[in-house]
Amino acid sequence: MKPYDNILQLIGHTPMVKLNRIPGPNDAAIYAKLEHFNPAGSVKDRIALSMIEEAEKEGKLKPGSTIVEPTSGNTGIGLAMVGAVKGYRVILVLPEDMSYERRVLLSSYGAQVVLTPSGEGMRGSIVKAEELVRDNSDYFMPQQFNNPANPDIHRKTTAREIL
Secondary structure, X not given: OOXXXXXXXXXXXOOEEEOOOOOOOOOOOOEEEOHHHOOOOXXXXXXXXXXXXXXXXXXXXXXXXXXXXXXXXXXXXXXXXXXXXXXXXXXXXXXXXXXXXXXXXXXXXXXXXXXXXXXXXXXXXXXXXXXXXXHXXXXXXXXXOOOOHHHHHHHHHHHHHHO
């Protein structure tokens, strides 16, 4: 097998498995797409790479830029890993009640973790991330829920892998 040049080349092409014990004998076949087989173990590695590469193409993300995103987990893991490989500084804003293990994982990829009061929930993290981006012209926020690269990558790759 030829070795890959870059771990990002391993994102996608995740396996599927038939779930034999869920449907009845006369029901449709059900399959699960194992997105957690991506390199960071996150189901959001695929969208993280897509959002970052699209931002690079559009000139929104340049060498020396910083990626900032409010997150409660998987998107942050994907962004931290992809950002580390591509050489970007990554700041992830989380409510302080996110697990210690999650914070350690994000930090292990080199991401800076900024905590917001748990009583403010994700809204507090969003407000803090927006403040950081507003105050720093070289900061970029992918905005996973408003970013067309998020669903587009599933149309372009995940759907084809399933079909």
